[in-house]
Amino acid sequence: MTINFIVVTKGAERISEVSARFTLDAMPGKQMAIDADLNAGLINQAQAQARRKDTANEADFYGAMDGASKFVRGDAIAGMMILAINMIGGICIGIFKYDLSASDAFQQYVLMTIGDGLVA
Numbered sequence: 179m180t181i182n183f184i185v186v187t188k189g190a191e192r193i194s195e196v197s198a199r200f201t202l203d204a205m206p207g208k209q210m211a212i213d214a215d216l217n218a219g220l221i222n223q224a225q226a227q228a229r230r231k232d233t234a235n236e237a238d239f240y241g242a243m244d245g246a247s248k249f250v251r252g253d254a255i256a257g258m259m260i261l262a263i264n265m266i267g268g269i270c271i272g273i274f275k276y277d278l279s280a281s282d283a284f285q286q287y288v289l290m291t292i293g294d295g296l297v298a
Contacts, residue, residue: 183254187247194247198240208233257298264291 209230216226268287272278278286 180258183251183258187251187254191247191251194240194243198244201237201240205233205237257295261291261295264294 212221212226212229212233215221216223221229265288268291269280269283272283272287273280276283
């Protein structure tokens with residue numbers, strides 16, 4: 179779970195942030211290139227609009243990926259919190275409801291929590 183949070187979510191978040199930043203930084207240059215091609219007569223109005231739409235779609239895509247990476251990070255944090263709550267709750271239930279010793283409750287419910295985390 180920790181490896182998922184540190185390696186996957188942090189790496190994916192950084193990649194999406196950098197991609198979104200580069201795409202947004204390059205957008206004015208792409209727009210000016212489209213305008214220059216249109217003014218030079220290399221492309222017509224319809225082609226210029228299509229290129230502008232492609233540029234906007236690319237920026238929207240990378241912006242959405244940046245937002246999605248933040249969602250994945252939140253999901254990983256929620257998963258770690260659920261894991262901790264399940265462990266603590268299970269140990270308390272084992273001790274207080276089923277009169278298990280602390281070590282028996284720990285052994286039983288931590289094993290179940292890990293199994294639940296692997297399944298989820």
